[in-house]
Amino acid sequence: MITLGIDIGSTTSKCVLMSGGEQIIASSLRIGGLGTEGPAEALSDLWDRADIAPSDVSRTIVTGYGRNKYEGADGEVSELTCHALGGRFIFPDLRTLIDIGGQDAKIISLSEAGRMSNFVMNDKCAAGTGRFLDVMAGILRMDIDELDECAAQSVSPASISSTCTVFAESEVISQLANGVSRPDLVAGICESVASRVSALARRAGVVPRVCMSGGVAKNGAVRKALSESLGVDIDFDPMAQYFGAIGAALYAHRQLQKLSDNK
């Protein structure tokens, strides 16, 4: 049975095809989420990569902020459940998942059996999310993927407010003007995200094994700062940005199994 998971986020769209709820057979990611061509492009890219036709898919589940607007799926599930399922698929003993996406941050607690047992999400503020890093990279005229390497060269991370993206933006500009080095600023920005998210994580309770998902998971400086702040190892998998889509494909598979059991 082939299942398809689509994760339409605020800034990117991800698709994952799975076979038998066990094997990832293709994946795709495109910049552009809800309200853009991103979802269509990600799907088109997926079919180009996969050796199967859309008609081979038995069930499709959509998740992410765009889930309610997408009409081509058999059902929609929250990204909370999907990230929990996707994280547990990659790390079978996962208990705490920290997802930092484009516009929100969530801490998901899983029971020993792997069921999502609780979650905490950020409030409306964009501080502590991927959007915060996007804005900061823009001011520094850097690509978002360059932040990680740049932060590694920091000698003394700058102190950046974690309260508000807009205030932090003017703070970075002012520190740049005062001659603070780019690596120190970038390291400070990453620590600012980690500080905001670790406060959320403490509220939810952190139980190892811990991993990160979402686009920000790729940023080693944020992972390191979070790990130091929480005093736990934080695992990372190159598929971290796809956890939502993997979870959606797994959820689709579970539904098919249930339907077949009920026959």
Add this chain to the structure above:
Amino acid sequence: MAEEVKKPEEVKKPRKPLDPNSAKYKLGKIASDAFATAIEAKKQGKPVAWVSSNFPVEIPETLGLATAYPENQAAGIAARGAGERMCEVAEADGYSNDICAYARISLAYAKLKECPEQDVAMPDVLLCCNNICNCMIKWYENLSQELNIPMIMLDIPFNPDYEVSDAEVAYVTGQFWDAVHQLEDLFGLKWDDDRFKEVTGFSCRSSRAWLEATAQAKYTPSPFNGFDLLNHMAVMVTARGKKEAGEAMETLLKEYKENHEKGESTFRVEEKHRVMFEGIACWPYLRVTSRGLKDRGINMVTTIYADAFGFDYNSFDEMIRAYCSVPNAINLEKSRDKRVKLCKDNNVEGLLVHTNRSCKLWSGFMAEMSRQIGKECNIPVTSFDGDQADPRNFSEAQYDTRVQGLCEIMESNKEAKEA
């Protein structure tokens, strides 16, 4: 050319008139009469008091003083879509948007003296009690200054202890009688012990029926949709000391009992899950917040917000203790225990917390309290940002994701239990 297909004209079904013997009719009439009666009293030259919601209603009711409740008015204005307009009037006058939106709406009304969404009679005196929050004091002081009218303050401070001490009862009792004497002197009113006895009887009768009605959620499925309580509680805020309130609440209780016996409910869809709602209702988005739950078969079966306005007592001392024990005046442990009881009594499977930007007191300690409730009751907890009256502090998409996540955990818990 293809023939144009004429769509059948949508015919709106006329609303069935309410049965005048139904609780909904009776309660609706009492709630709207509460505003009209004060407006009429004002026209006749009688004094009107603006009263905070947990001020002892027994005082104005016994003295025959007409009343209006600014919190109730602000909720009505917000629910009818004028919250932002009124808040902006207050903000333009320098009031920060961090201040409670009820206060901002009320201060704006004191300036404009009209708001078609919910007019009230202008006051001659202010009756303030801070058992609901301390922001109330500054709000009423400003009203007093702006309108140049006296303010009578009943100080019931936050109680850090679990029980109400005798000293606190004595402190509040002294103020109770001082408030009575001040009102007698101001308006030539006369306290009558027999009338007081009658009023306390009405207040307790309303409260008993109300609390018993809300407790009918102990049945699964619940005989009512919890959002009904948010409408009906207006009567408990504004008219619990009136005879007709007791009668209407008893009708409500009778209807809920009948619903249970007949297997019916005002929650019109299958009740798949039961949650407790924490915090003041998000009045500007009442329909959205209700629909987000109902569409998923989630019934909000209980909320401390509704029970907060039931005051049952058997003596003067017990009455004072009841006013010292309203939800926002008690410590975290007692607050938690009351909510844990509600969760357990009503078979609650999840907790939905409104992080209300207006109410720093209530929302401030909810992060820890909801964690303790979740642990004690072994239920998932989620919170969403919103506001009791300022529509600018709510995002429907964020609410929806949190409610869906909560629903998915409750479903998963149910499946695990059944397995």
